[in-house]
Amino acid sequence: MMWCGERECEDKLKEETGATIRCIPFEQENLGDKCHICGKPAKHMIYAARAY
Numbered sequence: 001m002m003w004c005g006e007r008e009c010e011d012k013l014k015e016e017t018g019a020t021i022r023c024i025p026f027e028q029e030n031l032g033d034k035c036h037i038c039g040k041p042a043k044h045m046i047y048a049a050r051a052y
């Protein structure tokens with residue numbers, strides 16, 4: 001998923017889906033232009049996973 005880099009979005013993601021950001025891959029793929037959470041321009045592609 002794409003992420004803008006804002007801490008707020010990280011928190012929101014965790015709140016709404018229970019998922020946390022696991023890593024920012026070294027090789028970035030362009031999955032989209034917008035942050036998955038807030039819709040602002042995205043800066044990073046990230047892997048997110050649900051914490052158990």
Ligand SMILES: [Zn+2]
Pocket residue numbers: 003004005006009035036037038039040
């Ligand atoms: Zn965002």
